[in-house]
Amino acid sequence: MSRKRIPFGVMLQGPGGHMNAWKHPSVPADASVNFEHYVRAARQAEKAGIAFVFIADGLYINEVSIPHFLNRFEPIALLSALAASTASIGLVGTLSTSYSDPFTVARQFGSIDVISGGRAGWNAVTSPLEGSARNYNRDKHPEHALRYEIAGEHIEVVKGLWDSWDDDAFPRDRETGRYADFTKMHRLDFKGRFHAAEGPLNLGRSPQGQPVLFQAGASDDGIKLAGRHADAVFAGSESFEQNRELSRKLKQSAQAHGRQPDHLKIFPGVAPVVGSTEEEAERKYQEIRALVTDHEALLYLGRFFDHHDFTAYPLDDPFPDLGDIGANNFRAHTDRIKRVAREKKLTLREVALNEATPRSRFIGTPEAVADELGRWVEGGAADGFVLGFHVLNAGLDDFEAQVLPILEARGQHRPAQFGTTLRDHLGLPYRDSRYAVPSAGTGEEAA
């Protein structure tokens, strides 16, 4: 069969993606700070032929944060420890462009790329949480558009610093005593509005040329930034049509920046729940849903609506009319909640529980889930997926045992990595330096 092979990543965020995943018996309750838990999951994924692990992050917590966000590893420290604990799986981690220095970011991901033999990826985010500013000595969290401007410069500096030295800049010739060839060193001398760095970076090029650059965010600003810089985009998965449209826009944006559209990959995040029958899958979903109490679900819902107190309403009345509440921060999301509640005549309890445990379209029998994953890739709505299991251990076990063998039989997966680097796994070429003579096929963005 000539079906496309589907690269998968697996989200490692402690016990899983669900807000109360820590309560599930299949995971250690302290998973978010249990390094052995991460190692086991990463090795299991590696053995199953999953292309990369993906570490999310956040820079602000308070009393209503998701429990396992209160106490979690910092992504660089975690990724690098995982680099030493695995052999071939890719290692992608989130780091905010709003609250970091490009020189340090370039060194840290560059180092992980070298340590891991070419398996590092940076998920560059602008940080959505207002409170982050107060942990980083800033007057205020920058507005959306400004955050993306800052991000653009930040990424430009990081990528520039990664090209500080040509691939062959270090002859290290003991006969002649020549360690470095300074004609192959490049000072960046970048001076922007928000960032500046003279360079060179005190680290040479890494096995992938540059670590893989992921980016999240499907806004117009995000699409523009991704088209210019990203190798891959981490997206939502609300609907096939929406993602196909996003994919089209992203590839167009890449093309507009003189790049091959196929060199920008789109990875929707999905949360499969698999059962041998429809009923078993539904039972598993309900089991996860039951990890949340009504009260917790109401508090969780409140986070999107400026911490509105939903406990004041009768639980089984229709979802209340909130007027403008929720329009400030997560507008697209709160508008959708209001619309769906109205259309489907949902009660407050239903809305809250649905939000706390979203019912994705990737629930069902292994065949149904494999079909749907295949349909997205064949139909241009995805190049691969990030598996954000509600509960990591149970989810990964089921997916490995039941879905991957079907995809393998269909020629869409195999339990081994694509190559040695993360770029290999994702079907991305080695990243030539901006100073390299363009070579056929991979020389994009050489100018």
Place this chain on the structure above:
Amino acid sequence: MSRKRIPFGVMLQGPGGHMNAWKHPSVPADASVNFEHYVRAARQAEKAGIAFVFIADGLYINEVSIPHFLNRFEPIALLSALAASTASIGLVGTLSTSYSDPFTVARQFGSIDVISGGRAGWNAVTSPLEGSARNYNRDKHPEHALRYEIAGEHIEVVKGLWDSWDDDAFPRDRETGRYADFTKMHRLDFKGRFHAAEGPLNLGRSPQGQPVLFQAGASDDGIKLAGRHADAVFAGSESFEQNRELSRKLKQSAQAHGRQPDHLKIFPGVAPVVGSTEEEAERKYQEIRALVTDHEALLYLGRFFDHHDFTAYPLDDPFPDLGDIGANNFRAHTDRIKRVAREKKLTLREVALNEATPRSRFIGTPEAVADELGRWVEGGAADGFVLGFHVLNAGLDDFEAQVLPILEARGQHRPAQFGTTLRDHLGLPYRDSRYAVPSAGTGEEAA
């Protein structure tokens, strides 16, 4: 025998401490970016009972940098990968307070402490290199005194964030559904002149209570800062008397801050060269000295003297009269060079080669080196040592095979760690939280 046990650290900076260590046949030429090289050395040190590895750092390079500084790992990435590759050795790394955010620093070292089971240490430095500012979007590198003010606030924030959660703040009780006990959470709400952080940190207390805090710098500002905050100080080793005096001042400074003087340890950096006879040791030293050409030595010397061009002088004439040149940046050091050259009537060649390969007082037979190390500890000039071998592999092999057995026979060493955490290895108590009820003996700085 009731001699004090001597904790050792070993400096891992690629091929070694010598500027041309990469040329030595015992090390890989690419050691500074060769992760396997680091793992081998860390495991060898661990097996030999050495208490910790120590990673130095720098944030600026140019054409006259020490070769293996041009291309090196970032310390957080390296330490964390080493955490996963070792079992009991301490992991100390340098990170600048002038070019980092305390919230990130607290997370990164805190994470490494958890991942490693309590083996992390932060060497807080203020960065001596002017050029660093240009890699970090700053107008200028802050002056010495200001750097120490900034460092004081930075460290205060990091230590404060490390106490965000009490030791027992996370019951994670699946029965009651209670993950965190918010009465045991503390917002720092720090607002200083240079740093601010609201907190809490999104990471609980680590196995050591807090990672070990190292500090370098023997200036009055440095001594004040160390007395207030540090667990250990990384010092020079020019003379026994100087170090005994520094040790006295440091312990006095700790006491002045209401701490037990014995809870601030002093670790001079030493570069032992061991041979079975005096002559063999001298031969080994000369072999290392020969790694540098006269020309390289002159360039190296120039770095301390505002890049003064020493190649313009006859090599075998007496060291030239430089007037005020060199008074700007490394004054104490350049003054000493001038004085010694005058007193000992050295030629320019001799001065340059001596600078490039300093002849430490730890050169000689294993017995002589062991005697001198013991004398420093017994005499109050050191609590332990950081072994900064000129050439890592050759130096560590010799020290392990020849010096450690003597110290072991004398009861000053054993080929096993002191305990499970770095604090154990160094004879430091668990670090109680500032919010904990003071317990006898370890409650210092509880207020």
